[in-house]
Amino acid sequence: MSDNLQRMRDAYYGRMAQRGLTPLWTVMTEAVPSEPVANCEPVFWDFAADIRPALFEAGELISAEEAQRRVLMLNNPALQRGTTKTLLCAIQMIKEGEIAPAHRHTQSALRFVIEGGGAYTAINGEKTSMNPGDLILTPAWFWHDHGKDSKGPMIWLDGLDIPLVNHLGATFSEEFDERRYPEARPAEDSRARYGSGLLPLEPVVSTSHSPVFRYPYDTTRQALEALRRTNEWDPCHGLKLRYSNPLSGEFVLPTIAAFIQLLPRGFSGAPYRSTESTIVMAVEGRGRAHVGNRTFSFGPHDIFVIPNWTWTTLEADVDAVLFSYSDRAALEKLALLRQQRSNEARSGM
Ligand SMILES: [Fe+2]
Structure with a gap:
């Protein structure tokens, strides 16, 4: 290309930029790559060494009333704010006698x-208890x-979908006039109606979120223990189950999928990647996660990020239980979930 033509092109690009016009041919590879580029970094937080002491320090410095919520957000270094591009992970502490006000x-x-016991979450005025390992939902x-x-x-x-909802420009929030929302239903009502394998007799309309607000850990753990006897280990995931909406079989929330996973002692998984952005917290046991070019040694309550389209392998030194959540519920609705196991063609194409 002659210098003259290059100068004319550069001048043209400059004039177009002033008019808010971008020639697609100059950004084609970046705008439409042949496969996803990870949009955040693999990152790891040590619960015992970093998160827990920081929370207790905040407990001395900040009252729950002052802070509204005594919460530390886990920030991905590749992002201005957020744990992944779509999801936030934060750790919250509440002390004896405190109330985190209704909103x-x-x-x-x-x-x-x-950790801890004796706390509750009230959802639209229905109290549910909170015990270690329990999954609690607060739908939109x-x-x-x-x-x-x-x-x-x-x-x-x-775990929240704040970055995704903010990106979509659909954030609304509201404080309740009083600190607590008035009691509207007996405690654990939704679990009794929908969460025990029984359902109300009359037809119930399925909602975009699970009607069950609490998935207790003893039930979850028993399911994993019972299933391990079948020895049907997935080469990549070990034994992985998803928390589900009992009315529809869908994920528990419209945007967020939640999972529990058992890796048996000595497990050495095969590589896997998907278009999901995933946040993982170890619940029990010890092992390693190889995520992209990073290796994380995890123990109880350590947290790590698996970015989208990033090869990951999991290993367990002793029996390990992992809780995780991802944006898969949103991706499936948008027909954007694709997965790949090592040496396999991409599925979902
Ligand atoms: Fe909230």
Whole structure:
């Protein structure tokens, strides 16, 4: 190409930029790559060494009332804010006698309890207890408050779709006039109606979120133990189950899928990747996750990020249980979920 033509092109690009026009041919590879480029970094947080002491320090410095929520957000270094491009992970602590005031928002949220006991979440005025290993849902636009009457602090993981909902420009939130939303139903009502393998006699209309607000850990753990006897280990995932909406079989929230996973002692998984952005918290046991070019040694309550389209392999030194959540519920609705196991063609094409 002659210097003259290059100058004319550069001048043209400059004039177009002033008019808000971008020639596609100059950005084609970046705009439409042949396969996804990971949009955040693999990253790891050590719970015992970093997160837990930081929370207790915040417990001395900040009251729950001052802070509204005593929460530390886990920030991906590749992003301005957010744990992945679509999801947020944060760790919350509530102390004896504290109430985290009632509010609601269009973001969907889940909690996974890490330690402590005797706290509750109230969802639209229905209390549900919180115990270690329990998964608690607070669906979009449901009033929720948390409180703790018993001794000692309680810590849980908060998982939300804040980055996704903000990106879509659909964020609304509202504070309730009083600290607690008034009691509207007996405690554990939704679990009794929908969460025990029984359903109300009359037809019930399925909603975009699960009607069950609490998935207790003892039930979850028993399911994993019973299934391990079949020895049907997935080469990549070990034994992985998804939390589900009992009315539809769908994921528990419209945007967020949640999973529990058992890796048996000595497990050495095959590589796997998908278009999901995933946040993983170890619940029990120890092992390693090779995520892209990083290796993370995980123990109880350590947290790591598996970015989209990033090869990952899992290993367990002893029996390990992993809780994870991802944007798969949204991806499936948009027909954007693709998965690949090592030496396999991409599925979902
Ligand atoms: Fe909230």
